[in-house]
Amino acid sequence: MIRWFKKKKGRPEVDSDQVQEQFDGDVVPEEIPAAIEPIVEVSELVVEPESEASTLHVAEIQESAVSELAAAVADEIGIPAELEDEAGKLSETGDESVSHPEKPGLFRRLRARLSRTREALTSKLDRLFLGKKIIDAELLEELEELLITADMGVETSLGLIEAVRDKVKRKELTDPARLKTHLKAEMLTLLTGVAVPPLHPGKPHVVMVIGVNGVGKTTTIAKLAHHDLEQGEKVLLVAADTFRAAAIEQLEIWGQRAGAAVIKQKTGSDPAAVVFDGLAAALARRVDKVYIDTAGRLHTKVNLMEELKKVARTAAKQIEGAPHEVLLVLDATTGQNAINQARLFHEAIGVTGIIMTKLDGTAKGGVALGVVQETGLPLQFIGVGEQMDDLRPFEPEAYLEAILG
Numbered sequence: 001m002i003r004w005f006k007k008k009k010g011r012p013e014v015d016s017d018q019v020q021e022q023f024d025g026d027v028v029p030e031e032i033p034a035a036i037e038p039i040v041e042v043s044e045l046v047v048e049p050e051s052e053a054s055t056l057h058v059a060e061i062q063e064s065a066v067s068e069l070a071a072a073v074a075d076e077i078g079i080p081a082e083l084e085d086e087a088g089k090l091s092e093t094g095d096e097s098v099s100h101p102e103k104p105g106l107f108r109r110l111r112a113r114l115s116r117t118r119e120a121l122t123s124k125l126d127r128l129f130l131g132k133k134i135i136d137a138e139l140l141e142e143l144e145e146l147l148i149t150a151d152m153g154v155e156t157s158l159g160l161i162e163a164v165r166d167k168v169k170r171k172e173l174t175d176p177a178r179l180k181t182h183l184k185a186e187m188l189t190l191l192t193g194v195a196v197p198p199l200h201p202g203k204p205h206v207v208m209v210i211g212v213n214g215v216g217k218t219t220t221i222a223k224l225a226h227h228d229l230e231q232g233e234k235v236l237l238v239a240a241d242t243f244r245a246a247a248i249e250q251l252e253i254w255g256q257r258a259g260a261a262v263i264k265q266k267t268g269s270d271p272a273a274v275v276f277d278g279l280a281a282a283l284a285r286r287v288d289k290v291y292i293d294t295a296g297r298l299h300t301k302v303n304l305m306e307e308l309k310k311v312a313r314t315a316a317k318q319i320e321g322a323p324h325e326v327l328l329v330l331d332a333t334t335g336q337n338a339i340n341q342a343r344l345f346h347e348a349i350g351v352t353g354i355i356m357t358k359l360d361g362t363a364k365g366g367v368a369l370g371v372v373q374e375t376g377l378p379l380q381f382i383g384v385g386e387q388m389d390d391l392r393p394f395e396p397e398a399y400l401e402a403i404l405g
Contacts, residue, residue, distance in 0.1 A: 110392075111402040113384035117365030118403045121150050125180055125404075132176035135168050139176065143183075151335040153370030160186050184404050187369060191396035194378045197352055200324035204236070204282045206290045206315055210308060210349060211329035212341060213296030216357045218247065220329050220383065221291045222254030223391035229259050233288040238278030239264040240271040240311060243295040251293050258388070261285075271295065271307065272314040279318040292323065305348045312349065327380065329355045330371065333362040342375045351375075355391075357383035365403055 111118070124146050132139055140161055147157035163186045167173040173182050199205060207224075211217050218241070225235045237255045239262055241247040248264050255262040263278035275292055282290045294311065297304045315322040328351045330338040338356075345351050354377050359365050372379050379394045 107398055107402070110384060110398060113360040113390075114365055114399075114402045116361070116363040117359070118405065120363035121146075121366060121403055122405050124150075125183075129176045129179055135164075135174065135176050135179060140165060140168075143179075147366070150366035151364040151370065152366040153336065153339055153374055156190070156370045156373040159190070159373065180404065184400050187400055187404075188396055190369060190373055191379070191400070194372055194376060196378045196380060197325075200321060202320075204279075204287050204290045204319065205324050206279065206282075206292065206319055206322035207325040207327060208292045208294060208312060208315065208323035209327050209329060209355075210294050210297065210345060210351075213244075215296075215329045215331040216383065217241075217296070217329045218250050218254060218293055219386075220355055220357060220381075220391060221251070221293050222258045222260075223383075223388055224381070225255070225260040225289075225291060226258040226388045227391065228289050234286070235260040236278065236282050236285065236287045236290045237262045238275055238290060238292045240274045240278070241293050241295040242267055242269045242271050242274060247293070247295070272310050275311050275314050276318055279315060279322065283319070308349055325352045326350060327353050327355055328377075329357060332356050332359045332364055332367055335362075335364045335367055336370070338367050339370050339374055342371050342377065346375055346377060351377055353378050353380040355379075355381045355383070356394075357391075360384040360390075368399070 125143075128139070128142055128146060143164075144157055144161045147160060148154055152160075160183065164173065164179065164182060167182060173179065209217050209221050209224075221237060225237060228235050235258075237251060237260050239248045239251045241251070242265065245267070248267060252262050252264070263274070263281050265274045265277070271294065278292070279290065292311070292315070294308060295304075297308060312323055312326070326349055328342060328345050330341060332338065334341075342351065342354060354371055354375075356368050356371070356379060359368075359382050368379055368382070371377070381391055382394050382399070383391045
């Protein structure tokens with residue numbers, strides 16, 4: 001038996017100027033300092049053995065603990081994948097007696113980020129099916145309740161259960177052990193049944209990004225721009241959120257980090273006028289893609305929704321067919337409310353695609369299926385972290401494998 005202690009250490013005073021600012025739920029991360037003080041130093045790990053035998057393993061246990069702490073720190077501060085690759089290359093030439101875990105692939109990282117949803121859904125499914133010999137009405141009722149409580153929505157859950165019930169009636173499915181496999185297949189059909197609209201052939205391609213306050217529109221726009229810039233496209237950002245305090249400055253910061261230019265006016269300006277100037281600049285500069293950042297709208301406020309329509313009309317006057325895409329950003333942690341937002345925004349504006357953010361911080365990842373099923377809109381991107389590369393194109397197969405195993 002070994003007891004662990006951590007020496008107490010005074011915390012340095014924090015300079016308020018260095019505190020990370022947050023605006024309406026959109027986080028503006030500060031640059032990571034060049035030198036980061038270790039959270040726990042090797043010398044701080046003290047082992048108190050209760051016997052002489054345990055003393056022999058102190059060094060081994062300390063080394064293991066330090067490795068785990070180092071991994072935790074790397075994950076917490078978000079070390080880029082490129083640095084992880086370099087570290088892996090260096091370790092290959094180091095001491096062969098030290099074992100280094102293989103760097104997780106993209107799927108393993110996605111699976112890790114969706115662990116809360118998987119734990120909430122898969123563990124319950126496994127317990128439900130455990131020991132069952134037949135698929136009867138009672139089992140299907142319990143499965144239906146489980147899906148509804150996983151925030152998939154009533155309509156979506158009922159549809160999935162009905163599909164499974166039909167297979168049971170036709171004797172295509174009799175073994176409860178195979179029920180999860182069939183359920184996954186039905187979910188895949190649901191997610192792939194909605195096609196992503198084709199991209200506008202001309203340039204610039206104009207994308208208006210909308211959503212309520214706090215879902216992460218501004219950071220999402222920067223990540224979309226980063227993705228396009230990596231593909232060699234020229235991107236322009238338009239700061240049409242002239243209402244929220246510091247929204248323009250926030251987009252400028254993220255634009256600089258992504259490497260995209262930003263068109264802006266002063267706070268309080270007419271958003272439609274900013275969009276007009278932004279699209280004029282896009283035409284003059286011959287950019288490939290334009291992202292319009294809009295103010296957070298309460299989907300129940302008619303006057304605010306009307307202002308969004310005005311922005312869309314202004315874009316159409318400047319460039320034919322614009323906006324060519326209207327992407328709605330939803331916060332996965334809001335659960336069923338995300339489905340209501342999607343439905344009302346789509347009725348008012350005409351949404352073309354969904355971006356689901358903060359899937360790494362919730363057990364309500366099942367809401368993605370509900371949004372697609374109940375709105376008929378494609379889920380195009382998912383956000384699973386704070387880094388630029390943590391916004392990734394939605395792949396139904398990988399998503400279902402990550403949450404269901």
